[in-house]
Amino acid sequence: MIIGVPKEIKNNENRVALTPAGVTEFKKxxxxxxxxxxxGEGSGFADAEYEKAGATILPxxxxxxxxxxxxxxxxxxxxxxxTLIKENQLLFTYFHFASSEPLTHAMISRKAICLAYETVEKADRSLPLLVPMSEVAGRMAIHEGAKYLEKPLKGRGILLGGxxxxxxxxxxxxxxxxxxxxxxRMAAGLGANVTIMDVSLPRLRYLNEIMPANVNTVYSNEYNIRExxxxxxxxxxxxxxxxxxxxHLITRDMLKDMNPGTVLVDVAVDQGGCIETCKPTTHENPTYIIDxxxxxxxxxxxxAVPYTSxxxxTNATLPYALQLANKGWAKACRENAELKLGLNVIGDKVVYKxxxxxxxLPLTDVETLLA
Structure with a gap:
């Protein structure tokens, strides 16, 4: 198969989808x-490294x-x-279609095969291609939140650990x-008093067992959130x-109950955000203030941390990408239920509920298109 790795052009996106090591595996x-x-320059990989691994550089x-x-x-x-995307071309990437109607319609009109990292799912409901970036984003949320709590950045002027x-x-x-x-875990390590909320009691029990003593678990409902x-x-x-x-777990009216200078970090912004007043920002202009x-x-x-990210x-995506290349997307998805769940759009059909x-939009049964 012919694999293409374009340079990411989204604002301040310095990651790359394939490393020179990945090129070596594809060539094998x-x-x-x-x-x-x-x-790959934003992540620390020069063109010469890709060429040495066997890739051809295009201008x-x-x-x-x-x-x-x-x-x-x-x-x-x-x-x-x-307009660069061709009919029946396979795109393997993060899509987050549910947060962008224009993107959804664009991919349908291009009749592409869209296999989304974020919906590849294991039998235990875990999301193997979302996990590594979730780990990075979760840790970064505390780094960034702590920074924007500083008074010169309009925060409350509070040191997390006191x-x-x-x-x-x-x-x-x-x-x-x-x-x-x-x-x-990151906030607790800095010495903060941490409360983590969830609607799953088994998950809260698990977190209660593994978290440090300065992390408390609370069942998530509107009353508890407001308090x-x-x-x-x-x-x-x-x-x-x-x-x-x-x-939306935090609604616009809840802002009035927060102290001035409180910092909200919405890691769910890719999926529309769990804070009603959330709107996507960039690393160039990362924050805004409401109330x-x-x-x-x-x-x-x-x-923002492209080398690590x-x-x-790529540690997580490469095994799946190799399956797609070795077998073709249809056969790979028929044989691997995890990959099949990654299919969101096939041609002009939406196949993810x-x-x-x-x-x-109308939902087409993926099995009928894979048969």
């Missing part, structure tokens, strides 16, 4: 790899899309890429999944419903 299986020039994004049968990316295509004689900050984490667990936001200096939104829009509350809603948080992501529900 007899595939051809084309990489756009400078695609433009147009050239990569034109020649490739499978495009491997990190982020969803942006508007300037839509100092002897001064109480540490209260941190509220909404969601006890991978993001929430990593955020809570805890009154005292929290940093609130992290970490709720995910695979392939669907995140629910004296600082909102940090960067949609590609791991892009690229290695973590969360996407169809989000935009009121």
């Amino acid at each position: 299986h007899g595939h051809t790899v084309y990489v756009q020039t400078s695609a 433009s994004i147009e050239a990569v899309y034109e020649i490739a049968e499978m495009i491997i990316k990190v982020k969803e295509p942006i508007e300037s890429e839509y 100092v002897p004689g001064v109480r540490p900050a209260n941190v509220l984490v909404l969601g006890g999944g991978v993001v929430g667990m990593q955020a809570a 805890h936001i009154k005292h929290a200096s940093l609130i992290v939104g970490a709720v995910l419903i695979p392939g669907a829009k995140a629910p 004296d509350v600082v909102h940090y809603c960067v949609a590609n948080m791991p892009g 690229t290695l973590a992501l 969360g996407v169809a529900d989000a935009w009121g």
